[in-house]
Structures are given as C-alpha cells and as structure tokens.
Amino acid sequence: MFGSFQSCKVDILETDAVVNGNMGLVCTIQKVSVVLKTGDAKRLVVRETDCFERRSGEWRLIHQHASVPSGGDWDGKVTTA
DSSP states (O other), X not given: OGGGEEEEEEEEEEEEEEEETTEEEEEEEEXXXXXXXXXXXXXXXXXXXXXXXXXXXXXXXXXXXEEOOSSSOOOSOOOOO
C-alpha cells in the first residue's frame, strides 16, 4: 500500500499516554494527508494505539493498532463513558 504513496504527512492532534509498571500505552488522534503517485490527495482522521513493554530497561513496541472511524464527519474528539 505505501508503495502507491508519493507523500504522506502525519499531524498528531491529541496524545494520551499511560504508564503502569513495565507497560505503557500511547493513544493518538492523527490527521493523515496522503498524495498518491496518481496525484490524488486523501485526508483521514486516524486513531492509533501503541502498546509498549519495558524489557531489560528498554521500551519495546509490542502492539500497534490504527483505525479510521466510519463516516467522514468525525471531528477527532474522543468521548468516554
């Protein structure tokens, strides 16, 4: 997929980080602007979660998940219950 990109710019709109012992989570809301090699431009709002574990004193990325909310009108605000 990335081979079809001419360029890709990511702006971090929001960041939330939590550390508990040897585990850490970083959640971000990102605005992604992509220009394809065809010249078409695409813009997305993406939610990403990165999970880290401290091993031998170093933080290692152990899981990463990104999603694009359905519908094109999401404003990037996260509402929790």
